[in-house]
Amino acid sequence: MTSEDRPLKIVIVGHVDHGKSTLVGRLLHDTGSLPEGKVEAIRAMSERRGMPFEWAFLLDAIQAERDQGITIDTTQIRFRTERRPYVIIDAPGHKEFLKNMVTGAANSEAALLLIDAAEGVQEQSRRHGYLLHLLGVRQVAVLVNKMDLVGYAAERFGQVAEDYRAYLAGLGVEPVAFIPVSAREGDNIVRHSPAMPWYQGPSVVETLDRFAHLPPPVDRPLRMPVQDVYKFDHRRIIAGRIESGSLAVGDEVVFSPSNKTARIRTIEAWNVPEAPERASAGQSIGVTLDEQIFIERGEVMSHLEGAPMESNVFRARIFWLGQVPLETGRQYLMKLGTTETRVTVEAIERVIDTDDLSSRPADRIPRNGAGEVVLRARRLLAVDEYESNPATGRFVLVEDYRPVGGGIISMEGYPDQRRLVTVKSTNIHAVGHAVTREARQARNGHKGGVLWFTGLSGAGKSTLALALERELFAKGYHVYVLDGDNIRSGLNANLGFSPDDRAENIRRVGEVAALFADAGFIAISAFISPYRADRERARRAAGGDFHEIWVKASLETCERRDPKGLYRKARAGEIPDFTGISSPYEPPESPELVIATDELPEEECLARLVRYVEEHFRT
Amino acid sequence: MNHLDALEAESIYILREAFAKLDRLAILWSLGKDSNVVLWLARKAFFGHVPFPVLHVDTGKKFPEMYAFRDRYAKEWGLNFIAEPCPPIEAVDPTLPPAARSAARKTLGLKQALEKHGFEGLILGIRRDEEALRAKERYFSPRGADNSWDMKDQPPEFWNQYMTDFPPGTHVRVHPILHWTEVDIWRYTKRENIPVIDLYFARDGKRYRSLGDRDITFPVASEARTIDEIIRELETTKVPERAGRALDHETEDAFERLRAAGYM
Ligand SMILES: Nc1nc2c(ncn2[C@@H]2O[C@H](COP(=O)(O)OP(=O)(O)OP(=O)(O)O)[C@@H](O)[C@H]2O)c(=O)[nH]1
Ligand SMILES: [Mg+2]
Numbered sequence: 001m002t003s004e005d006r007p008l009k010i011v012i013v014g015h016v017d018h019g020k021s022t023l024v025g026r027l028l029h030d031t032g033s034l035p036e037g038k039v040e041a042i043r044a045m046s047e048r049r050g051m052p053f054e055w056a057f058l059l060d061a062i063q064a065e066r067d068q069g070i071t072i073d074t075t076q077i078r079f080r081t082e083r084r085p086y087v088i089i090d091a092p093g094h095k096e097f098l099k100n101m102v103t104g105a106a107n108s109e110a111a112l113l114l115i116d117a118a119e120g121v122q123e124q125s126r127r128h129g130y131l132l133h134l135l136g137v138r139q140v141a142v143l144v145n146k147m148d149l150v151g152y153a154a155e156r157f158g159q160v161a162e163d164y165r166a167y168l169a170g171l172g173v174e175p176v177a178f179i180p181v182s183a184r185e186g187d188n189i190v191r192h193s194p195a196m197p198w199y200q201g202p203s204v205v206e207t208l209d210r211f212a213h214l215p216p217p218v219d220r221p222l223r224m225p226v227q228d229v230y231k232f233d234h235r236r237i238i239a240g241r242i243e244s245g246s247l248a249v250g251d252e253v254v255f256s257p258s259n260k261t262a263r264i265r266t267i268e269a270w271n272v273p274e275a276p277e278r279a280s281a282g283q284s285i286g287v288t289l290d291e292q293i294f295i296e297r298g299e300v301m302s303h304l305e306g307a308p309m310e311s312n313v314f315r316a317r318i319f320w321l322g323q324v325p326l327e328t329g330r331q332y333l334m335k336l337g338t339t340e341t342r343v344t345v346e347a348i349e350r351v352i353d354t355d356d357l358s359s360r361p362a363d364r365i366p367r368n369g370a371g372e373v374v375l376r377a378r379r380l381l382a383v384d385e386y387e388s389n390p391a392t393g394r395f396v397l398v399e400d401y402r403p404v405g406g407g408i409i410s411m412e413g414y415p416d417q418r419r420l421v422t423v424k425s426t427n428i429h430a431v432g433h434a435v436t437r438e439a440r441q442a443r444n445g446h447k448g449g450v451l452w453f454t455g456l457s458g459a460g461k462s463t464l465a466l467a468l469e470r471e472l473f474a475k476g477y478h479v480y481v482l483d484g485d486n487i488r489s490g491l492n493a494n495l496g497f498s499p500d501d502r503a504e505n506i507r508r509v510g511e512v513a514a515l516f517a518d519a520g521f522i523a524i525s526a527f528i529s530p531y532r533a534d535r536e537r538a539r540r541a542a543g544g545d546f547h548e549i550w551v552k553a554s555l556e557t558c559e560r561r562d563p564k565g566l567y568r569k570a571r572a573g574e575i576p577d578f579t580g581i582s583s584p585y586e587p588p589e590s591p592e593l594v595i596a597t598d599e600l601p602e603e604e605c606l607a608r609l610v611r612y613v614e615e616h617f618r619t
Numbered sequence: 620m621n622h623l624d625a626l627e628a629e630s631i632y633i634l635r636e637a638f639a640k641l642d643r644l645a646i647l648w649s650l651g652k653d654s655n656v657v658l659w660l661a662r663k664a665f666f667g668h669v670p671f672p673v674l675h676v677d678t679g680k681k682f683p684e685m686y687a688f689r690d691r692y693a694k695e696w697g698l699n700f701i702a703e704p705c706p707p708i709e710a711v712d713p714t715l716p717p718a719a720r721s722a723a724r725k726t727l728g729l730k731q732a733l734e735k736h737g738f739e740g741l742i743l744g745i746r747r748d749e750e751a752l753r754a755k756e757r758y759f760s761p762r763g764a765d766n767s768w769d770m771k772d773q774p775p776e777f778w779n780q781y782m783t784d785f786p787p788g789t790h791v792r793v794h795p796i797l798h799w800t801e802v803d804i805w806r807y808t809k810r811e812n813i814p815v816i817d818l819y820f821a822r823d824g825k826r827y828r829s830l831g832d833r834d835i836t837f838p839v840a841s842e843a844r845t846i847d848e849i850i851r852e853l854e855t856t857k858v859p860e861r862a863g864r865a866l867d868h869e870t871e872d873a874f875e876r877l878r879a880a881g882y883m
Contacts, residue, residue, distance in 0.1 A: 036858055076798070103757075103777055227639055232670065239664075280620075283624070284632050321775055401785050406777060
């Protein structure tokens with residue numbers, strides 16, 4: 001191993017006063033990493049102030065930290081063992097400074113979690129364990145500290161270790177080691193302690209040396225969030241850092257969410273012997289393209305194959321650091337890669353109690369809390385699921401200039417909207433019709449348009465659509481119902497029920513309904529169409545003649561009606577992605593008409609629909 | 620990717636974030652080994668250009684070699700160079716010990732330069748391993764209207780998202796080489812062949828490890844005459860880098876008070 005090796009980043013976490021800073025001070029001292037005179041200076045300072053000497057003073061450099069014997073902010077310090085160099089990140093344990101613990105832990109590759117043997121597992125021991133998991137720190141060793149206070153007793157060590165092992169098991173985390181130590185006395189830090197002959201496992205330093213480096217994710221799909229576009233000279237350089245994957249000159253790339261494509265012409269670099277031909281994860285680079293397409297900061301460059309998803313709505317597991325709780329309906333600035341956009345908290349699905357990992361519904365997440373939310377942006381974003389690409393699957397929320405929370409993305413139940421917006425053939429030109437819309441209206445005596453029914457399964461969409469079709473036909477309207485039966489068996493026979501297929505199903509229905517409307521018909525569509533984005537797209541397809549009609553009934557009512565027995569099957573887990581049960585329904589925000597079928601008798605519902613059509617479609 | 624490549628990539632990312640997000644940005648050039656590396660990294664980040672002013676807050680008490688170095692490379696590297704003088708020492712709190720007073724003068728000079736040019740972002744070459752308070756710094760560190768650093772309530776910083784927006788009247792300090800160490804700086808200086816001032820190399824058994832004002836910076840005992848020898852020396856030495864800086868030794872909390880007031 002050479003001295004040029006990359007240091008491994010280790011964070012030290014745990015409840016307040018459990019001895020984290022003492023451990024770090026001790027590690028630095030016992031491995032001979034401290035500069036000359038440092039310990040003497042701290043000793044002299046302690047004497048001058050009439051305080052006992054503390055190893056923690058090596059890290060706790062702010063006067064207020066020393067005065068109160070508490071770490072306020074995180075410190076990063078380099079040290080090395082015989083095997084390799086490290087960055088040791090000392091984090092504060094007091095809950096008031098959780099934001100600083102997160103700052104320290106978020107960039108670490110591994111963690112040591114300390115628990116005071118006498119006090120046992122405490123609130124922040126658990127919360128820090130939970131946060132390590134959420135922050136993606138997967139390598140953890142647990143140190144049961146202050147063994148000197150419990151007479152170096154194996155039983156006490158066993159109890160504390162078991163207690164915490166059970167908690168971590170609830171998160172699916174298996175620590176690499178449990179080590180009994182005394183940070184202050186130096187037991188089991190560098191060498192094995194004669195005070196605990198019953199312990200045969202590794203020392204702290206041996207454990208550090210067993211942690212693995214996390215290699216840059218070169219094997220994942222290419223992601224390069226665009227940081228900037230430079231035009232300092234004749235070159236137009238797209239600059240950014242490759243977060244995952246790799247690229248080479250000549251590669252065809254796509255920028256999301258604008259969906260523009262080009263080829264990499266050059267990889268630019270300054271002060272290198274020859275221009276690079278390829279680049280990979282971790283590098284900050286610049287490229288020029290073969291075509292002058294308009295690209296801005298915030299887009300994500302990828303290959304065509306394995307591009308990120310596009311969506312304006314997604315789920316996230318978040319932790320919250322803001323003074324003011326996170327609440328449903330509130331807006332925050334979201335920073336995702338190099339994109340910034342405002343998002344609204346559409347729903348808080350659950351709040352997690354980090355003490356026992358139980359969860360419950362709530363409409364706010366308090367400071368230092370965690371939970372699962374649904375966030376909605378006003379425009380499409382390029383997103384990855386955290387599980388498939390951590391670097392581009394996580395984001396930070398900002399309020400009043402300050403970062404207040406972080407989250408990791410899941411797209412469970414939400415479709416990729418990319419192919420719905422991409423026009424695949426580009427050589428199509430609109431053909432003007434010989435018969436005008438006005439001529440059709442004049443002959444029919446009414447306008448064409450789309451009545452778009454949306455609502456839960458069992459809300460009454462099909463029943464009402466068919467009844468309305470009969471009524472309107474009798475009154476001389478040109479009317480036609482599009483529903484599952486006539487669409488799914490033909491036009492959409494190739495689609496299943498995955499979120500992606502459902503979105504495509506609705507896209508096609510929207511386009512067909514628009515054609516019917518253009519032909520002078522009143523097209524009634526009767527699909528659940530749970531996603532707002534899909535309905536918005538159908539509205540755009542129809543031009544101005546679109547009427548969103550919310551056929552509304554509560555989930556309980558629909559489940560009670562359950563005309564096709566579907567809810568029962570969904571509850572039994574036989575139908576995946578069932579709207580309302582295992583997949584979301586996004587209610588309309590401003591529908592043209594709401595028909596509450598659980599409040600009105602069927603005749604009244606129908607009468608209101610007929611009245612609506614007479615008012616809006618007769619010419 | 621080796622260690623130096625990783626350090627460089629991170630620093631370039633930070634410089635580009637600063638340039639993309641901050642309107643009136645400047646880089647503080649103290650002519651020492653660290654700020655030379657920062658300038659070099661800026662040229663890498665922006666493909667040979669430094670697209671913002673390079674500011675030297677001049678105490679008037681630097682070594683002559685430093686002025687010569689400054690004038691030469693400001694020209695050779697095509698920098699948009701600004702020198703701003705510090706106010707006379709009489710304008711600074713006379714109750715401070717000598718080195719602290721000298722540092723306070725520099726802080727005042729910096730503050731006046733910031734006001735004069737209206738910079739909202741200032742790039743500085745400080746590193747965590749220099750001393751214990753800097754070890755607690757953020758890459759993007761917000762400063763109050765009076766230049767102050769609220770070290771007891773810093774914003775969280777994680778996942779490469781930095782505080783790049785802040786209330787009117789305040790500014791931000793950007794620290795692109797915060798994660799480097801002294802020996803990293805020398806290894807990189809050697810690899811990239813970055814020019815440095817001769818004062819860093821031993822003459823008559825002494826060399827400067829850190830360059831400040833002539834009257835408050837002292838050489839340390841050393842036989843290192845080349846960068847390789849400096850690297851070898853640093854791999855074994857236990858003498859702290861700022862040992863030759865009088866400022867750090869005057870009183871226990873002198874440095875904390877200076878930094879809270881806006882010293883770099
Ligand atoms: N007896 C005994 N005391 C210890 C041991 N380790 C730490 N302490 C004492 O516990 C107190 C708290 O230690 P710190 O290192 O400051 O604790 P910390 O976990 O860093 O605290 P915060 O950073 O404020 O959360 C100090 O008085 C230490 O001397 C140990 O192994 N045995
Ligand atoms: Mg501490």
